[in-house]
Amino acid sequence: MNAVPDLLDFDELLTDDERATRDRVREFVDARIRPNIADWYDRAIFPVELVPELAELGLLGMHLSGYGCAGRSAVEYGLAAMELEAGDSGLRTFVSVQGSLAMSAIHKHGSEAQKQEWLPRMARGEVIGCFGLTEPNSGSDPSSMTTFARREGDGWVLNGAKRWIGLASIAQVAIIWAQTEDGVRGFIVPTETEGFVATPIAPKLSMRASIQCDIALTDVRLPADALLPEARGLRAPFSCLNEARYGIGWGVIGAARDSYGTALEYSRTRMQFNQPIGAFQLTQQKLVDMAVEIEKAQLLALRLGRLKDAGTVQPHQISVAKLSNTRAAIAIAREARTILGGNGVSGDYSPLRHAANLESVRTYEGTDEIHTLILGAHITGFSAFRGTTIEGAS
Numbered sequence: 262m263n264a265v266p267d268l269l270d271f272d273e274l275l276t277d278d279e280r281a282t283r284d285r286v287r288e289f290v291d292a293r294i295r296p297n298i299a300d301w302y303d304r305a306i307f308p309v310e311l312v313p314e315l316a317e318l319g320l321l322g323m324h325l326s327g328y329g330c331a332g333r334s335a336v337e338y339g340l341a342a343m344e345l346e347a348g349d350s351g352l353r354t355f356v357s358v359q360g361s362l363a364m365s366a367i368h369k370h371g372s373e374a375q376k377q378e379w380l381p382r383m384a385r386g387e388v389i390g391c392f393g394l395t396e397p398n399s400g401s402d403p404s405s406m407t408t409f410a411r412r413e414g415d416g417w418v419l420n421g422a423k424r425w426i427g428l429a430s431i432a433q434v435a436i437i438w439a440q441t442e443d444g445v446r447g448f449i450v451p452t453e454t455e456g457f458v459a460t461p462i463a464p465k466l467s468m469r470a471s472i473q474c475d476i477a478l479t480d481v482r483l484p485a486d487a488l489l490p491e492a493r494g495l496r497a498p499f500s501c502l503n504e505a506r507y508g509i510g511w512g513v514i515g516a517a518r519d520s521y522g523t524a525l526e527y528s529r530t531r532m533q534f535n536q537p538i539g540a541f542q543l544t545q546q547k548l549v550d551m552a553v554e555i556e557k558a559q560l561l562a563l564r565l566g567r568l569k570d571a572g573t574v575q576p577h578q579i580s581v582a583k584l585s586n587t588r589a590a591i592a593i594a595r596e597a598r599t600i601l602g603g604n605g606v607s608g609d610y611s612p613l614r615h616a617a618n619l620e621s622v623r624t625y626e627g628t629d630e631i632h633t634l635i636l637g638a639h640i641t642g643f644s645a646f647r648g649t650t651i652e653g654a655s
């Protein structure tokens with residue numbers, strides 16, 4: 262594990278349980294992800310064999326209660342996300358898509374029978390889920406989605422297309438959001454259903470140790486009980502996105518910390534002009550700026566986590582962490598890369614991989630611009646989204 266800046270005794274703010282969860286996930290990342298990630302990334306492989314181990318650690322639907330889920334606190338979930346993303350954003354993304362998006366959609370909006378049917382198997386990693394909201398022509402503005410579910414007898418027929426859907430080609434179940442005559446609704450779609458085709462997007466320059474797909478939906482016939490009964494309108498998918506955005510606010514700190522640690526270690530041993538490069542003031546300025554930003558990001562994430570555990574967190578507060586911590590993490594990963602010089606573009610060192618991954622992280626779950634607009638609307642009272650409402654955007 263790389264050095265962790267601890268200028269402010271952050272650990273003192275955590276409970277014993279929180280530290281124990283963090284340490285458990287950190288050990289897993291050190292043993293199972295760190296030694297292999299450069300190769301997986303290079304060959305664009307998602308290590309699906311790790312799914313049972315992630316389940317064993319209780320990380321799938323970790324913050325959900327009942328139905329075989331671990332029921333851990335928001336802070337513990339955040340710390341786990343941070344440790345996973347120190348390994349690679351792609352692995353944290355897997356846990357986010359499975360737990361915060363697919364499982365939380367069923368947990369929040371599903372019937373009792375749907376929860377019983379899917380959640381225990383998803384928590385055990387036996388069933389992988391995905392979450393299809395984005396479409397080829399509908400991203401930041403999901404109200405423009407054109408995937409449509411029409412009623413046929415008691416059931417439904419889905420037609421449309423989704424894009425950038427994490428895990429879709431290896432998932433057994435997809436949560437698909439679609440327009441209906443009744444507004445946007447969510448559907449539980451077993452991926453073996455005829456007419457459901459997921460194709461991995463390639464080549465990718467980011468998130469290479471992770472899978473994102475195009476999905477074609479052609480006359481996908483579903484029974485009546487495929488509908489998520491409690492999901493009405495865009496508020497339903499947004500409530501899941503908020504869960505995932507929360508995890509990102511923590512996760513990106515892991516990528517930043519690993520980049521910083523790699524650069525710090527390198528700066529202690531790399532000699533130029535007869536000195537370790539860490540002895541140069543210009544290098545120290547970079548390292549100090551990184552360490553200070555990481556401390557600030559941790560404090561922000563922890564504040565958000567405490568609000569979430571208290572049940573009072575507001576969507577705009579999640580935007581503060583998603584926007585600020587992702588922005589800080591990208592800057593840190595890029596700056597760390599400069600300290601590595603030419604070696605910084607080799608796959609043997611993590612910062613450029615993290616920086617490339619973070620380009621995806623800054624884009625999904627609301628781009629920088631979208632979170633800025635959410636906060637702008639909150640601060641000024643004026644919505645600057647054209648054709649949508651403040652509530653719809655958050």
Ligand SMILES: Cc1cc2nc3c(=O)[nH]c(=O)nc-3n(C[C@H](O)[C@H](O)[C@H](O)COP(=O)(O)OP(=O)(O)OC[C@H]3O[C@@H](n4cnc5c(N)ncnc54)[C@H](O)[C@@H]3O)c2cc1C
Nearest residue numbers: 392393394395400401425426427468621624625626628630
């Ligand atoms: C690796 C990866 C994984 C993903 N996983 C999933 C997933 O599992 N499920 C899923 O449903 N989606 C997923 N996505 C999709 C992601 O959520 C979208 O890419 C994101 O919402 C942005 O949509 P877009 O790509 O269509 O860009 P657009 O919405 O077309 O945006 C393009 C640019 O325009 C800007 N823009 C848009 N509207 C405004 C505005 N009003 N004011 C100012 N600027 C604006 C954006 O900020 C951006 O800079 C994933 C994407 C990636 C890259």
